[in-house]
Amino acid sequence: xxxxxxxxxxxxxxxxxIAAAVRVLKVIGKRYNHDFQxxxxxxxxxxxxxxxxxxPEKTIEMCKESDAILLGAVGGPKWxxxxxxxxxxxxxxxxxxxxxxxxxxxxVKAFPSLLNASPLKREVAExxxxxxxxxxTGGIYFGEKHRTEEEATDLNIYSRxxxxxxVDKAFELAKLRKGRLCSVDKANVLExxxxxxxIVEEKKEQYPDVTVEHNLVDSVxxxxxxxxxxxxxxxxxxxxxxxxxxxxxxxxxxxxxxxSASIRSDHFGLYEPVHGSAxxxxxxxxxxxxxxxxxxxxxxxxxxxxxxxxxxxxxxxNDVFNDGYYTADLVKNNEHFLTTDEWTDKVIAK
Amino acid sequence: xxxxxxxxxxxxxxxxxIAAAVRVLKVIGKRYNHDFQxxxxxxxxxxxxxxxxxxPEKTIEMCKESDAILLGAVGGPKWxxxxxxxxxxxxxxxxxxxxxxxxxxxxVKAFPSLLNASPLKREVAExxxxxxxxxxTGGIYFGEKHRTEEEATDLNIYSRxxxxxxVDKAFELAKLRKGRLCSVDKANVLExxxxxxxIVEEKKEQYPDVTVEHNLVDSVxxxxxxxxxxxxxxxxxxxxxxxxxxxxxxxxxxxxxxxSASIRSDHFGLYEPVHGSAxxxxxxxxxxxxxxxxxxxxxxxxxxxxxxxxxxxxxxxNDVFNDGYYTADLVKNNEHFLTTDEWTDKVIAK
Ligand SMILES: CC(C)[C@H](C(=O)O)[C@@H](O)C(=O)O
Ligand SMILES: CC(C)[C@H](C(=O)O)[C@@H](O)C(=O)O
Numbered sequence: 001x002x003x004x005x006x007x008x009x010x011x012x013x014x015x016x017x018i019a020a021a022v023r024v025l026k027v028i029g030k031r032y033n034h035d036f037q038x039x040x041x042x043x044x045x046x047x048x049x050x051x052x053x054x055x056p057e058k059t060i061e062m063c064k065e066s067d068a069i070l071l072g073a074v075g076g077p078k079w080x081x082x083x084x085x086x087x088x089x090x091x092x093x094x095x096x097x098x099x100x101x102x103x104x105x106x107x108v109k110a111f112p113s114l115l116n117a118s119p120l121k122r123e124v125a126e127x128x129x130x131x132x133x134x135x136x137t138g139g140i141y142f143g144e145k146h147r148t149e150e151e152a153t154d155l156n157i158y159s160r161x162x163x164x165x166x167v168d169k170a171f172e173l174a175k176l177r178k179g180r181l182c183s184v185d186k187a188n189v190l191e192x193x194x195x196x197x198x199i200v201e202e203k204k205e206q207y208p209d210v211t212v213e214h215n216l217v218d219s220v221x222x223x224x225x226x227x228x229x230x231x232x233x234x235x236x237x238x239x240x241x242x243x244x245x246x247x248x249x250x251x252x253x254x255x256x257x258x259x260s261a262s263i264r265s266d267h268f269g270l271y272e273p274v275h276g277s278a279x280x281x282x283x284x285x286x287x288x289x290x291x292x293x294x295x296x297x298x299x300x301x302x303x304x305x306x307x308x309x310x311x312x313x314x315x316x317x318n319d320v321f322n323d324g325y326y327t328a329d330l331v332k333n334n335e336h337f338l339t340t341d342e343w344t345d346k347v348i349a350k
Numbered sequence: 351x352x353x354x355x356x357x358x359x360x361x362x363x364x365x366x367x368i369a370a371a372v373r374v375l376k377v378i379g380k381r382y383n384h385d386f387q388x389x390x391x392x393x394x395x396x397x398x399x400x401x402x403x404x405x406p407e408k409t410i411e412m413c414k415e416s417d418a419i420l421l422g423a424v425g426g427p428k429w430x431x432x433x434x435x436x437x438x439x440x441x442x443x444x445x446x447x448x449x450x451x452x453x454x455x456x457x458v459k460a461f462p463s464l465l466n467a468s469p470l471k472r473e474v475a476e477x478x479x480x481x482x483x484x485x486x487t488g489g490i491y492f493g494e495k496h497r498t499e500e501e502a503t504d505l506n507i508y509s510r511x512x513x514x515x516x517v518d519k520a521f522e523l524a525k526l527r528k529g530r531l532c533s534v535d536k537a538n539v540l541e542x543x544x545x546x547x548x549i550v551e552e553k554k555e556q557y558p559d560v561t562v563e564h565n566l567v568d569s570v571x572x573x574x575x576x577x578x579x580x581x582x583x584x585x586x587x588x589x590x591x592x593x594x595x596x597x598x599x600x601x602x603x604x605x606x607x608x609x610s611a612s613i614r615s616d617h618f619g620l621y622e623p624v625h626g627s628a629x630x631x632x633x634x635x636x637x638x639x640x641x642x643x644x645x646x647x648x649x650x651x652x653x654x655x656x657x658x659x660x661x662x663x664x665x666x667x668n669d670v671f672n673d674g675y676y677t678a679d680l681v682k683n684n685e686h687f688l689t690t691d692e693w694t695d696k697v698i699a700k
Pocket of ligand 2: 189439442443
């Protein structure tokens with residue numbers, strides 16, 4: 001197959017982990033005879049420095065002509081005091097909205113060999129295998145906003161269409177996984193949540209093999225810590241999803257290995273590690289490339305339908321961990337660790 | 351001193367734990383020569399059953415004439431399908447708004463003898479001593495709402511005055527504690543958060559002995575689990591506070607021992623356990639009264655200025671745990687536990 005991929009390395013450790021992920025992608029391309037055509041473009045702080053715009057028109061054009069986007073990370077203290085329009089995360093919000101990437105998928109799965117790094121007890125975290133499905137282009141993020149010196153407002157707004165498509169996506173994912181869906185809202189307080197809950201109830205008729213529960217966001221924030229193994233697919237709105245997906249990302253103690261996908265209905269998608277740009281360690285060759293590599297696996301699976309190739313990458317990563325090879329973020333003070341490149345070599349060898 | 355207290359036992363285990371807390375209150379009254387005058391009234395499901403109203407006018411009147419309110423818990427499956435106006439939690443929302451209880455204080459402190467019950471590793475949870483200060487009468491909870499079959503909206507709205515008073519309260523609390531304040535917002539997305547952050551910046555000049563950090567809600571949702579010992583006072587808005595205070599309540603593994611206060615500027619306040627009404631164990635005499643008893647301690651401290659009395663209760667609770675006496679919720683399968691009353695006897699004996 002021939003696939004065009006726009007690569008957006010971004011800021012901080014973004015370029016390093018993306019370089020590692022691209023190496024893995026090329027190996028898969030060769031082995032399975034796929035023609036992956038890569039084009040590089042700027043986003044975030046790097047784009048602000050070069051083009052005075054966190055998402056330059058040229059980048060948007062290149063993404064439009066491609067089948068998927070691979071992103072490193074954006075942001076850093078250098079741009080923290082810029083006005084909103086010239087901040088790296090504005091690039092992220094704009095790319096999500098421009099390409100209608102309404103479904104953010106954040107899988108969290110325990111790697112048994114990494115559980116020592118978890119803040120949770122082993123018995124709490126060991127069976128975790130969940131996916132947060134977050135609505136990404138609506139809600140309070142994009143509703144009307146106002147501010148004066150005396151008052152400020154943000155409008156949380158959802159249309160039926162916006163809720164239906166994310167709920168459908170979550171049901172489809174649950175069907176392919178363990179068949180359990182938890183819909184999270186604050187229906188005892190919010191009207192958007194009541195509409196959300198009503199639509200989940202309507203939709204569930206169409207997915208008889210998925211069991212559904214509704215749960216309040218405050219209660220889920222607790223249960224994700226006390227009993228994370230309970231969850232399979234968790235679907236929620238943009239704001240709650242922002243909080244719960246970050247909360248979930250610490251369960252297994254390995255933020256550095258978590259990938260994410262932000263997709264639209266036609267399989268086009270953006271893939272990026274969950275971790276940030278970590279400017280304090282950029283350029284040292286110590287970044288963990290696992291999340292970027294696993295983001296490539298998600299791209300192969302969700303945008304290109306290459307399940308076998310995706311599984312091969314996931315298995316290789318798991319095996320390298322099981323063999324006891326770790327990058328600096330996953331070892332305690334004096335233990336031995338591999339550099340970004342050495343660790344990537346191990347994955348490729350598998 | 352003479353103090354009038356309105357007691358609202360509520361639903362489920364509410365009446366049992368309140369009975370235990372009242373016993374402790376009476377002992378303190380006798381010992382320190384305070385005249386605590388108690389009046390009982392209905393709220394929640396119990397009030398719906400009796401008066402067809404989750405917060406009857408009679409209850410409001412009695413609260414108005416008192417110096418503080420002691421509440422058990424509200425809610426239960428029996429009323430879950432009622433219309434919004436006839437649901438137990440409506441009583442809670444109305445009492446908060448009617449009495450302008452804008453500051454919700456949720457302390458979370460590790461009891462070393464209870465850490466086995468925590469989902470977190472001992473070394474992560476053991477030094478936790480934080481307080482979430484949640485704005486309780488504004489924001490998206492009380493902004494304008496709309497819903498049709500096609501669209502729903504909730505307005506998040508904050509005035510300068512509403513933010514100033516909760517921020518002041520948080521600074522004052524931080525000053526009396528470890529002098530550290532973390533203000534939580536989503537300033538990279540929300541205008542209400544930008545106003546919030548600006549006001550915290552303005553206020554901090556008035557509190558030179560408090561160090562302030564701003565942090566994003568998604569990041570705090572992670573750090574509360576990976577490094578909860580980092581926090582002293584955490585201040586945030588109504589919606590974020592709902593999520594973060596419940597998330598925090600599981601850190602130490604002892605939800606059943608956490609008290610809360612909801613206060614206004616003049617020391618009037620409502621005190622209640624963090625735990626719910628647990629209808630499944632109501633009437634069995636196994637409920638943990640520690641949270642209700644510690645809520646009485648908060649009442650003595652924050653509404654009546656009785657610091658010595660409050661500390662005596664807190665010390666007694668801590669000592670009883672250290673002596674190895676637990677209620678059913680805190681022991682594993684076959685271990686010995688005390689009933690609600692027996693455990694309360696131990697506290698009183700101290
Ligand atoms: C940078 C920020 C605007 C963004 C969000 O809140 O969506 C980030 O936290 C994320 O989750 O990708
Ligand atoms: C019952 C509900 C409306 C309430 C809230 O969200 O404020 C509860 O969760 C709480 O935190 O006291």
